[in-house]
Amino acid sequence: MHVYPFSAIVGSDDLVLALILTGISPDIGGVLIRGEKGTAKSTAVRAQAALLPPITVVTDCRFSCDPAAPDPDCPDGPHPPSVASATRPVRLVELPVGAGEDRVVGSLHLEKALSGSGVEYEPGLLARANRGILYVDEVNLLHDHLVDLLLDAAAMGRATVERDGVSLSHAARFTLVGTMNPEEGELRPQLLDRFGLSVEVAAPRDPAVRAEIIRRRLAFDADPAGFTSAYATAEQQLAERIADARLRLPKVVLGQEALLAIAEVCAAFDVDGMRADLVCARAAVAHAAWCGRTDVTRADVRAAARLALPHRRRRTPFDSPGMDEGLLDEILGEDHDPDPGPDGSGGPGGPPSDSGSDTPPPTAGSTPDPPASGLGSPTSSNDDPRPDAPAPVSVTAPEEPYRPRLFTVAGTGKGTLGRRSRAITTSGRTVGDVPAGRGTGPIHLAATVRTAALRHATSRSSPDTTRLSIALSDLRRSLCEGKESNLVLLCVDASGSMAARRRMSQVKTAVLALLLDAYRRRDRVGLITFRNHEATLTLPPTGSVDVAAARLRELPAGGRTPLAEGLLKAAETLRRERLRDPDRRALLVVVTDGRATAGPKAVERSLHAADHLAREGVSALVIDSETGRFRMGLAAALARRMGAEYVHVGEVSAEAITSAVAGATTRAA
Template structure:
């Protein structure tokens, strides 16, 4: 007997009021377009999403229809149709379909039923996850890590409400309307703007700081883990009450009136927050109507508009990838007027201001700002290159980068096998077909023409010749697309005037590379060396939000421990190779070649360069030495590393990125 899997009850989730309200509103009105849940790990994002499906009213479907057609309005183009009016129907719970980030295209959209094709049963289409999610919920955990070719499929289905299949000799279309729910940790990278805009609502979640609330969360989770059946039974009444309320809100939805005043308030809020396009207005209006229905009202009020705006607008305010999503509560109050009384039936305060200590509370402009601290805690005024006194820290300064520009495209020469991206040539899971291999040696989709050709060649050797298919005939396509790469910058952050000016330009270059990496799914890291050691200030990442914040706070000053910087970069690349051996990397060292961390510093830096050369690290040295008389230390360093060498007198961000583009095109 199959063991029953217990899902943590939705009503038992505490400390995530905005998340619960957003999920409930999409349950009341699926036309809102789903929910994006952003937050750090361990904040019950997945727990709440998986519990949502149990609250939704069951759906009635045509019996034996694999595409969940509605008996009252079946899809005329349903591959299992046409369905006559007398077709039998059944009622079943709403499905929560999980889309793994590593899923193949055939699993998402479906493909040829191989078993029936090989057994001579004819060509039959096997539905994928989009068909299964029709009239339900499609859930993508870590949605920001979803491969681009799957993102394209989701965008098409979300825009058209249908999935189109053109592959493996199959050509058909079927309905695919679902609520898209995604969870993500922003530190692991951001979403493409097109997919971000497809989510109707978004929520930022964080672990509560109230000890009593944290204790209650742990107590409930331990109780559930110890006795899932008993814990679920204890919340059965609360779950039933919530489910009945969602059903009642759905029934009330057509009766809710969106008056001219409320519609004008929606337009005023969206215009005030300067969102792109009209989708924000539509989503905000639908969410306000759903909120009114959930609260038992038949007319939309400003409280409903406020609650809808807090959930529908934050992720649409990002003007570029460096902007953090969020909501200006003061501006919202100014547009909508005084905060209305939400009434006792409004869970979550009717979209009122977030609690003072909540995740949406504004941060004081001077809180935690690195640039507000004095440059030299000792108050001493020392020359930039002066040897620091043993009892006084080396003076440091924090230099802000300039506005990021668009970086040039640069690629790694040759053909790699890295993670699917948008930069260098590689054998990937998506792209154009360049060949085929036996099915047991490849991971691509079935290559129908090559399979038939293999079967024909085998059958031609038999007497009499008769075409038949056996598993050994199966061939998979070899696809060539684009991969993402790792660019690791190792930057001198010591304390001369030139270094301080250089740091602003280098920071701008790194931000530009990050912006390009965001668009092309690259990863970029930053190692700096100053004073006595080297620091990995930016671990390899695709998250431009985290990267921008750390770069702006990067200090400069002190001596130049060049050897430590090179060894830290080598260790970072070694760890990244272990983590992802197929991702090709380029090390970019920005230095004048001087090493001022002690008498033996020069010899240590040359030994570190020899180590990088032995490891076969593809590298580029950018010489930042200035002045009429130059020592040429960076050129000597590049020769020892086996690296490309570029001299940049007054180092500009554009010069750095251009040099990277030229060298990366030559590095294999």
């Protein structure tokens, strides 16, 4: 199988440089690649692995021990000084998002255990990735229990296994490379900090660059062998330059001036802890080695800071990653030209001389950062007094989001792993066992032996048979209880009724607070607003606070109140979400003052929509924001028709909304 050549990648300079620096110095700690889909993230990672120098390993060691310095605690050891060795390429081990814990850390060799050959440990992916690259595509979707395993291994350089009668540890030093699409959710801060470098990747906007990317990809798809052969010389030159940089790395001097510049930059960007300084120093040394120097210059510091600091600067989950390069240049005191590639073209390696076309300089696309806070804009309105004039519209900003109370859904679900409600999951506390064909948890050894013993005791075999045999039908899996994530769908009145501006400001604050909590607990939150004559899915269910903040930047309020349309839109949204993820339990939160005013028979249509939601079995909460001396009481009737919990508040506040949600979800199944 042919891999797309690394030197043929166009338009991703930062990505290429980050991968090269980690290839030169694995101690940097890996790369996190953030970007929209279709930006060659996976292609670049797989291509870079082929350029790394081969490694020498102990022959037949499943943990890739270095014969020059073998692991004294290697499960396949001890390895004597004269142990046989072999040379092989660096492994690129892919960790699937849906992998089980057994597959990652290893477990009991089941076949040998059942056949009576004894207890033997079967290594997992962490063992296979030792001294190599561990690649996680869609790393932000990785289950929390697997994230915990990666954090332990990355921090200690070892993987510890305590399960199924196996107790051991082995070396697990790998370069962690992850890719993610920010629109699909954020990464846990603890894991984010373990990536040495981070890169934002976007499709280039220059038509000439895009055309060149298409030309090369089509050429590769049409003739992989021929395309790879055409870039063989450039690949060889790039591999040799990486190998030379590795040899030069120990000779590079990090002088006092460069060290102070690194400390000054990290302090100015208000990064947390000292890991940023260490990573920046290692990346600057690697960059100097890559450029053929033995002294670290300010140009090396700048290149390292651009890759090591964006994901480490202190920020709220609503702030997008990134850094002010103007401030960086101001701190360093001078402007710097990009480092030329080995062919002087500005990239890591140019196309071969017979490529048949002039290659435009690679350029990485970029997107402006959204504001860190202040999701609203100045109030605007239309005061035209004519009857047919548009209804006045205003846009209000939310208040500062706060940390909401924990709320959980009552009962035991079976949804996606999360950190909120109780559920039967693939990991967690063992609460029972089930037949192997009905469960997804690890093998429950004690229950398996017990089942086999009961079958043996009740069988009609000869009484002389004393040896216990385990059949496939005896296998039992652990029934694990953990936490699941939920969907909270807010259906909010955005009409121009009394106190609309105040209500919308507080509702926005509540949504941001729920999103902040969802970021920590892996929940999904959606928002439907209804005004004039229609309902809009303003915020599709998401766990990405960056995308949510962008969508909530301007949320208009004004016009009539199409309550029925809002409820029907909520029913349709929940129906689609159930089809997409049947196991994720949802709570519908309807925020309204009960004044349905859009069209004839608006109240009657709203009650019919409530009946429809009740027939669909939607768990719901109605928050009544109606104020004034004379109240219509429609919200209470609406709650009764929906079979929903009813909460009355004189004015809707963010604290009231989330407190009501906290009370309702403890009673919703």
